[in-house]
Amino acid sequence: MADTLDKILGSPYRVKIMKLFLMNPGEVFTPEYISKSSKLLSRNTRKEINFLKNLGFIKSGIREIDILISKTKKIKKKREPGFQLNQLFTYNRGLRSLLIESAPISRELLMKRFRELGRGLRFVALSGIFVGQEIVGDSRGLDIMFVGDNIGRLKLEKVVGKIESELGKELKYVLFDTNEFKYRHSMYDRFVLDVLDNEHDVLFDSLQAGV
Template identity: 35%
Template sequence: MPERILEQLFDSPIKVKLLKLFLRNPNKQYLMVDIVRKTQGGRRAVIKQVKGLASIGLLLAKRVKINKKKEIIGGLYFSVNPNFDFYSELQSLVLKSSPTSKEKMLRRLMKIGRIRLALIGGVFLNTANSRVDLFLVGDDISRKKLMTFLADMEAEVGKEIEYAAMETKEFDYRFHMFDRFVRDILEKPHEKLLNKLKFV
């Protein structure tokens, strides 16, 4: 039985994304359509892998009926099973693992605009007390490219990314005015991926 469980857990990149999604968000339930969107996998592949994880007991499926006020979408919801035999070990493994390559992140960030400062924290450093996961300072930042980048990163790390972005002029002003938000970002745990600003 343990061998079968291990085979089911680590046999595909989609499954790794699923593990990150569910183990980083243990209190959330997802419809299949949301799981496909969040992992950015092919629908058939995701359904197959979700069924595999449910078959070994890691995921629970619960059918929910739409309520009269239509506040809840009816359908089959999936969530992680906290009573799964290796739940604690798997969650620890996922939380300790590096969410994504920093070099890869930086290469992609350089394509969304003229980035002068890029800081990571939170989910990227596995710290809970950062103000944001990603902070960008730069000019001519393409919102469309930034949103695509964030969606890709969220699929890879399995969690919604808290971010902030501002133009160089605004950051310069807020930094020298001792803006609380900017100071919080710089004082809390973070790592600089890129710094072209002499005063930071």
């Protein structure tokens, strides 16, 4: 198995694409979507797709999308060829454990990404995919809670987008400014407490709020 894993994991581009399929086992992705979500050049994407398909990790598939016909206002189904995880591939369980379950992404890399948000960042709590446990309640499905001031939405979307490309999955996150977060915390707001009272990982805290 070790020789096979060495062969499979021979490229950082490959790892990004593999994470995308492992995190979304029932989805069919077009090469264009794979390239965009993994932030890879088209030529690198095609090369890795061919490798993984020949290896048996992925297989061809068809996805249906809805298209609105402007003149008639009717919805038309369009079939697009793409690729999906071969769920019978021998090493899926080991790869998922190695690439996702053991450490979806390192704390060091997350901190590097979050520093791009500037000095206004005051608090970051990781939940959901980062701790292997989905939150229930008002904040169901939340993966990251940010607290900070003067953090632009576009900059935040760019930073989170980089992390999504490394994880291979879209993230659900929320940003509070400091005053709103303190108010919600003091009022035992259910959305905030659903995160802090359940399994979570405080990555950064200058508010002493995540205990």
